Amino acid sequence: MSPIFDWPFALRIVPPLLRALVVTVEATVAGMLLAVTFGLLLAVVRRFGPKPLARIAGFVVNFVRSTPLLVQIYFLFYVAPLGGVMFSPFATGALALGLHYSAYCAEVYRAGIEGVPQSQWDAASALNFSRAHTLTRIILPQAIPPVVPALGNYLIAMFKDAPMLSVITVVELLQEGKIIGSETFRYTEPLTLVGAMFLLLSLFSASGVRYVERRLRLPGAVR
């Protein structure tokens, strides 16, 4: 009769789980880099682009936010190759995470842009700045810092969604845990450790986000 939680076995499976955790983190970082850039593009096009483009950007944001990430991952994995686009499973997964969260990031940026007072626009036009110049030099530098914590929260959310990449054969943390489980017929230790690793890293990054939030609360800032 083996114990309910076999500690020596649990310690033995920590190294492979940590290696898989690296894959999870890599996918999250790659996805986030895509999400913050593409999200900004979506937000700017939606707010300042020509009307048809703005409509499309708005629809994309809504549609992506309303449909499950899992189905989007399947879609990219199975449908994109039919169009002749071949990516590795990892790249497909990171792309899916990035596109999904770019819709959320776009909403965050939108809130930031709307938070910049109208007087800033007026001042820029009084100084004869062009629209593009106003946007990149005056508005966005004021719109983005206040929303960095909100972006950080989506980074954590994305990290927790990374296990979905296991469905397209990416061996990330959860998949490694399940592989260990199926090889040893012990699921308690690997799955509990996987959960604990997610919890630790999430709590740790959440406190990191709170730290950034405090640092960004600059003296004299509006918010």
Next chain:
Amino acid sequence: MNNWTSDLAPLLKGLAVTVELTVCAGALAIPLGLLAGYARRSRNRFVRVPAACYVEVFRGTSTLVQLFWFYYVLPLFGLSLPAVAVGIAVLALNAGAYGAEIVRGAIAAVPREQYEAATALNMTRSQMMWRIIVPQAVPAMLPPTGNLLIELLKNTALVSLITINELTSNAQILRAESLRTTELFCIILVMYYAMATLISTGMRRVEWSFARSRRGA
């Protein structure tokens, strides 16, 4: 000749299961979230700490990990539940934890003066909460609750991975048979979008009627 219209019947069957999962889990998650959110503001440590642990654990770990943990590990402790029950339980517990944060945030957003006024009127603590604070907090809870229900709907796709045949898994089964990949995934994406739109318009209705009843009162 088979075409994508022949897929509609099994997909609609899957859609019904997805709706069922969302409704059941939502019906459990809302009271759970209210309870846990309210408990987190309790002055009794033995109420506050367990509620905080529940919320942090379910918000801090991946939904998919929770699902597999409940599916694979609970039977080892002698608790064997059917997959559907595990799915609904995990979805509800997960949404309930996020709901608790909505409740806590909304209660915390009620201005201090309201508490002071209630104290000045010599109300008991439960009178103050139920007559003054909670009624003012509810309208602030409604918009995030709509988003939470949409998240819940989207999370139901995950239970396809613990052998429940809902919309996503039915599409996967059909895809393996027919290779009509593009059509199938487009159809289910539109179905999810339609359901999410239904939830958000429904919630907006609720918000309106709340706003109207408050004005009319």
